[in-house]
Amino acid sequence: MALDVRLVSGPLSPAAELEAFLAGRTGDGAVVTFTGLARDVGADGSVVDALTLDWYPGMTERSMRDIAEAAAARFPVRDLVVAHRCGDIVPGETIVFVAAAAAHRRAAFAAADYLMDRLKTEAAFWKRETGPAGVRWIEPVDEDRAAAARWKDETP
Known part of the structure; x- marks a missing residue:
């Protein structure tokens, strides 16, 4: 099993x-x-010129690795990649790339879905959007939290 978390x-x-x-x-x-991908419109419909993902060296990487290790333990996958941007990102640029390899598709789909649900809500990033209206901090929304919470109730 190979985990590539960056x-x-x-x-x-x-x-x-x-x-x-x-x-x-x-x-x-x-x-x-x-x-x-980074979008050019925020959740409230406002224009977004840039997304900034602040991080704390060491802590952010550890949170990402913990999530990837949990996915590897939960699903019968052979390899996982989590590559996540930090810093300033403009609309259209890639924020995150996740890959899961497995003998069968269901495990690969489930692992990728699990990774994204948990990365979105638990990875140690502080997110803010910048646009003509100024700067706005972003938090996970109820839909994100519900998506992540469903994994607590499901068995692998």
Whole structure:
């Protein structure tokens, strides 16, 4: 089992991440990926010029790794990648890339879904949007919390 968990301070290429993840892979029947992009409109409909993800060195990486380790323990996957941006991100840029490889698709889909639900609500990031109306801090919404909470009730 390989876990590749990284905090990335510059551009993140989903195509390059996927190519590297697929290289030499012959024993898995499924690879599922998720790419999250920065939007140009906030949840309230306001224009967003930039998204900033602040982090605390060491703590943020540990929170990401803890989530990835929990996914690896919960689902029969062979490899996981979590590459997450930090710093300033403009609309259209990749924020996060997640990949899960498994013998069968259901485990790969579940692992990727689980990773994103928990990263969205639990990873140690402080998020703010900047636009013409100023700066606004972002917190997970009820929908995000409900998505993450469903994993507490489900057995692997």
